[in-house]
Amino acid sequence: xxxxxxxxxxxxxxxxxxxxxxTYQTSGFNGLFWYQQHAGEAPTFLSYNVLDxxxxxxxxxxxxxxxxxxxxxxxxELQMKDSASYLCAVRGWGNTGFQKLVFGTGTRLLxxx
Amino acid sequence: ExxxxxxxxxxxxxxxxxxxxxxxxxxxxxxLYWYRRVMGKEIKFLLHFVKESKxxxxxxxxxxxxxxxxxxxxxxxxxxxxxxxDSGVYFCASSQENRDEQYFGPGTRLTVT
Numbered sequence: 001x002x003x004x005x006x007x008x009x010x011x012x013x014x015x016x017x018x019x020x021x022x023t024y025q026t027s028g029f030n031g032l033f034w035y036q037q038h039a040g041e042a043p044t045f046l047s048y049n050v051l052d053x054x055x056x057x058x059x060x061x062x063x064x065x066x067x068x069x070x071x072x073x074x075x076x077e078l079q080m081k082d083s084a085s086y087l088c089a090v091r092g093w094g095n096t097g098f099q100k101l102v103f104g105t106g107t108r109l110l111x112x113x
Numbered sequence: 114e115x116x117x118x119x120x121x122x123x124x125x126x127x128x129x130x131x132x133x134x135x136x137x138x139x140x141x142x143x144x145l146y147w148y149r150r151v152m153g154k155e156i157k158f159l160l161h162f163v164k165e166s167k168x169x170x171x172x173x174x175x176x177x178x179x180x181x182x183x184x185x186x187x188x189x190x191x192x193x194x195x196x197x198x199d200s201g202v203y204f205c206a207s208s209q210e211n212r213d214e215q216y217f218g219p220g221t222r223l224t225v226t
Contacts, residue, residue, distance in 0.1 A: 004155070033214065042117070042217040043156075043204070087156065096169045098211050100146070103156040 002026045004104035006088050011110045012078055020073045020107045022088030030099055034062050034073045035087040037106065043087055047073065075109075083111045115139070117218035119205050125224045131193040134221045138187070138207030145188050146208075146215060147180060151201040159203075162188060163211070174199075195225045 004024045012018040024032070031050040035043035049055055049064035049071060061074040073086055085106040091099050118137045126132050138145045147159040159178070160170035164185035173180070177196070182188040192199055202222050206215040 030212075035217070040219070042219045045214045045216070048214060089156075096171075098161055098163075098168045100158045100161060100169060101148075101215065102158070103148075105153075105155040 002090075002092070002102050004088055004090060004102060006086075006104040006107045008105070009108045009110070011112065014078055014080060014111055014113050016078050017074065017076050018078060018109065020075075020086050020088075020109065022071045022073070022104060024069050024071070024088070024090045024102075024104075026090045026092045026102055028092040029066065029090060030093065031091040032062075032064055032071050033089045033091065033101065034060075034071075035089060037085045037087060039084075046086075078111050080111050080113070083109060085109070117205055117207050117216050119203075119218040119221050121221060122219065123222045123224075125226065126195055127226055128197055129194045131191065132195055132223060134190045134192075134203050134223070136188045136190070136205030136218060138205070139216055142207035142209050142216075143185070144208045144211050144213075144215075145182060146206045147188070147190055148204040148206065149201050150204065150220075151198075156204060159190075161211075192223075195223075197225050199223060200225045 006022045034046040037043040047062035059076045087106045088104040089101040120135045145162040150156045158172040161168045162182045179191045202220040204220045205218045208215045
């Protein structure tokens with residue numbers, strides 16, 4: 001089966017650093033994505049990891065360990081606008097050989113002043 | 114460049130009625146995906162088009178759901194007859210190649226009463 005776990009909710013203060021973890025068990029792996037979703041809006045792409053290690057993109061970084069089935073998204077210098085849901089999604093192989101995304105339930109991050 | 118658009122943004126219908134959702138992908142994106150998020154659950158894959166062909170419809174819940182992409186441009190997802198459990202947010206996403214990141218639309222919130 002396919003299973004992706006991430007915390008339901010996290011809180012942090014403005015200017016702080018927060019790490020959102022994601023563990024996965026999927027049939028086939030071809031990359032892990034992080035998306036940000038503000039309420040009522042489209043999920044927007046944040047990062048992509050397919051090899052082990054850390055990918056840094058401005059205030060956001062994402063880490064992957066394929067052997068442990070583990071990823072995290074690190075947000076630095078938190079701003080109020082970072083309050084959103086963060087979705088972990090694993091890309092695997094569908095029945096027809098094409099790739100599709102399997103999502104976790106998302107982590108709602110609340111940034112307070 | 115315009116993003117993925119979806120219409121309508123909200124739809125409230127009664128059980129037994131028919132609803133058609135529309136998705137316009139980013140111009141030039143051959144790959145189009147439909148997803149659904151039921152309240153409290155994760156975003157789940159429904160199906161995948163490459164141009165006008167259905168490549169993977171393994172996520173379609175049952176035969177009350179019909180997706181089309183005539184001409185390989187926009188896509189429609191029809192639910193007929195709608196049931197209460199069909200309520201949720203229906204997302205559309207597109208990508209140029211199957212291996213690329215997917216760009217999501219804002220979703221259609223469907224409420225069946």
